[in-house]
Amino acid sequence: MTALFLDRDGVINQRIVDGYVTRPDDFLFIDGVLEAMAIFARHFDRIFVVTNQQGIGKGLMTEADLQAVHSYMLQQVQDAGGRIDRIYHCPTLKSEHSFMRKPSIGMALRARRDYSDVVLHRSVMVGDMESDMLFGRRARMQTVLVDDQTNLARRNPHLVDLSFPNLISYAQYLEKVTSE
Numbered sequence: 001m002t003a004l005f006l007d008r009d010g011v012i013n014q015r016i017v018d019g020y021v022t023r024p025d026d027f028l029f030i031d032g033v034l035e036a037m038a039i040f041a042r043h044f045d046r047i048f049v050v051t052n053q054q055g056i057g058k059g060l061m062t063e064a065d066l067q068a069v070h071s072y073m074l075q076q077v078q079d080a081g082g083r084i085d086r087i088y089h090c091p092t093l094k095s096e097h098s099f100m101r102k103p104s105i106g107m108a109l110r111a112r113r114d115y116s117d118v119v120l121h122r123s124v125m126v127g128d129m130e131s132d133m134l135f136g137r138r139a140r141m142q143t144v145l146v147d148d149q150t151n152l153a154r155r156n157p158h159l160v161d162l163s164f165p166n167l168i169s170y171a172q173y174l175e176k177v178t179s180e
């Protein structure tokens, strides 16, 4: 089965530079994302969010804060006709070098364990950072960069299979190539 793995900050919602989304009011969907999620729901058997959230490890937010943010996100996605099967997050600090933290692939292996029909080499990882591309590459997924800020794809062509300015552009590309 084909799964879509989505990074969260900078892909689904606007990233807070040097900060964390600690409450639903700070969670701002990037333009077109809700529309994109409805398209993905038709194209992928499973849809997962994989997100590093070391703001928890730093004590800047709690697991309950994160759950409140994710409840809001899930509700909005669902209301727009989209679907997220499961959200995986890693609360630990970067310095702890957890296998669950991207770019290590613990969250991908967890998803495959939880959903035995998921075939990673037929799946796609979408993210906005090099760590997302590494995560996807190491898990043998197709990698899709959504990023209009840096030249990450140009600097790391071996890590990036496809590149789009944002999530809706990727969703529209999927619609186009599958209708041809």
Ligand SMILES: [Mg+2]
Pocket (backbone or CB within 6 Å): 007, 008, 009, 010, 011, 127, 128, 129
């Ligand atoms: Mg990100």
